[in-house]
Amino acid sequence: MRKILLICSAGMSTSLLMVNMQKAARKMEYETEIEAHPISMVKTIGAQWDILLLGPQVRFHLSDLKRTFPSKTVASISMKDYGRMDGKAVIEQVRLLMQD
Amino acid sequence: MDGFIRLIEVKFVPLAAKLGAQKHLAAIRDAFASLMPLIMAGAVAVLMNNIFFVSWGLVANFIGAEHPFILWTTMYIAPIFSAMDAGSLSILALGLCFALGFKRAESENKDALSCGLVTVGCFILCGALSRNNPLVASYITHFLGAQGIFIALVVGLIAPEIYFWAVNKGWIIQMPDSVPPAVAKAFAGIIPGFLTIFAFALVYYGFIMLTSMNVFTWFETNIQATLMQLGQNIFSILLISALIPLLWFFGLHGANLMEAVMAPIYGTLNQLNIQGFQNGIRTVGTGLNELSPWVRDSWNVYVFLGGSGATSALVIALLWISKAKEDREVAKYGLGCGLFQVNEPVLFGLPVVLNAIYLIPFVLCQPVMTLVAYYATLSGFAGPIVNTVPWTTPPILGAYLATNGSIGAALTALCCLLVAIVIYLPFVIAANNAYKKNQ
Incomplete structure (x- = not known):
């Protein structure tokens, strides 16, 4: 079971991606818990998640978040996958990062 | 063109990214974001009253202010929603300085709750509870709301620094291990809290001695008006309008990055408009006791049609x-x-991001739409913004509701959309021709 936190400015566009990722994960029978939240919430709730994924539009927070959560996997989503709201590709990115 | 884009990407983007991740700016942005529940609670209450229940409302415009329904709602319903204001929009500055102290401490790994509370203390002692200004918005008797935003911002940035300084010096009361952690934590804040509040008491004292005014009154008389007028300067507005899509072109959330500037100035003006309208102010302009032509929501309802860069226009053209x-x-x-x-x-x-074809229309359309909407509002064709609507409200409807039912505003938003379509069109045609050639 992987807990995935998606982060963007207001948590709106990542929630679109969240739905697609949940569908893709179910198809792959990869157990996940996924939520989308605004960047302003990350420092408060970030510690409860296995992997933090940033939307490309807020990727400038990447180094700061890596510093705040040194034990977590923090990464940003590629513009291409994000634009297509490609749930499958992002799940694959997660599996690659977590080596599942 | 590609060379130019690469140059900006190397020079400009890291700078923007650095600014975006800067701790104080991030705290300002996050603090304003955390005020959302308060802002929206107050905004919805005002919206309900302004549309349905008061004699100057939208419904009253159609059925007449003397209609029995309006007389009844004015008496029995409107007071409930008006009462919400005192606990929401009227305490934004108070909420802001707490949130700032809290968020700053969070990012420095300090006790966020103590730091937030101490910051509120400093804010209040500067004189937040006593407002008496016969010239501007005389109906507001304290600085806990929009009138106090700037001081809340300044106090919210300085007070935590003093607090952290004392903590980092190690000036904290250490408790033996047998004391419960929660108690020990509270004791740890005692000396830093005392020093911070003491420092602000000195500031308060200094202002009273030197100017016979408290910090808030001094700021309101000497600086606030100038700052607000600078904010209403068309060039400041155009600059922000152009920077947002430029940042977005490089895939950075432009509005999010600019929020640290937009929220204190234009967000404050937004709240002042809402309060002014409720208190019977109707004239539009940049002077005292007038409704500002350009506020935070102006971008949402006239410029970000479909999102930053007016992409609804691009989508329609496509x-x-x-x-x-x-x-x-x-x-x-x-x-x-x-x-x-x-x-x-x-x-x-x-x-659109990093796509040279769309750079020009994407960056150009926002300032042009801004010009249209700014002058439409200034000339009185479109009503001023007097309600807050969620930024997710559909285009055109947003303009209609935010201006409390100005048809001119809805037409202006439509006009902005058409202008944006015209700007995008040649570039969409060019892209389509290139596509056909490749086929």
Whole structure:
């Protein structure tokens, strides 16, 4: 079971991606818990998640978040996958990062 | 063109990214974001009253202010929603300085709750509870709301620094291990809290001695008006309008990055407009006791039509002209999201980001739309913004509601959309021709 936190400015566009990722994960029978939240919430709730994924539009927070959560996997989503709201590709990115 | 884009990407983007991640700016942004529940609670209450229940409301305009329904709601319903104001919009500055102290401490790994509370203390002792200004907005008797935003911002940035300084010096009361952690934590804040509040007491004392005014009154008389007028200067507004899509072109959330500037100035003006309107102010202008022509929501309802860069216009132009199947797919998906002002699928999917074809119209259309809407409001064709609507309100409807039912505002938003379509059109045609040639 992987807990995935998606982060963007207001948590709106990542929630679109969240739905697609949940569908893709179910198809792959990869157990996940996924939520989308605004960047302003990350420092408060970030510690409860296995992997933090940033939307490309807020990727400038990447180094700061890596510093705040040194034990977590923090990464940003590629513009291409994000634009297509490609749930499958992002799940694959997660599996690659977590080596599942 | 590609060389130019690469140059900006190397020089400009890291700078923007650095600014975006800067701790104080991030705290300002996050603090304003955390005020959302308060802002929206107050905004919805005002909206309900302004549309349905008061004699100057939208419904009253149609059925007459003397209609029994309006007389009844004015008496029995409107007071409930008016009462909400005192606990929401009227305490924004108080909420802001707490949130700032809290968020700053969070990012420095200090006790956030203590730091937030101490910051509130400093804010209050500067004189937040006593406002008496016969010239500007005399109906407001304290600085806990929009009138106190700037001081809340300054106090919210300085007070935590003093607090951290004392903590980092190690000036904390250490408790033996047998004391429960929660108690020990509270004791740890005692000396830093005392020093911070003492420092602000000195500031308060200094202001009273030197100017016979408290910090708030001094700021209001000497600086606030100038700052607000600078904010209403068309060039400041155009600059922000142009920077947002420019940042977005490089895939950075422009509005999010600019929020640290937009929220204190234009957000404050937004609240002042709402309060002014409720208190019977109707004239538009940049003077005392007038409604500002350009506020935070002006961008949402006139410029970000479908999201930053007015991508609704781009999507419409694409569906009209483009023959490229992939582009049409993105546009169709983008049309739905764009209805609620979400446009990442278009920006990253088409893409607009780092796509040289769309650089010019994407960056140009926002300032042009801003000009149209600014002068439409200043001339009185469109009503001023007097309600807050959620930024996800569909285009045109947003303008109508935010201006409390100004048809001119809805037409202005429509006009802005048409202008943006005209700006995008030649570039969509060019992209389509290039596509046809490749086929």
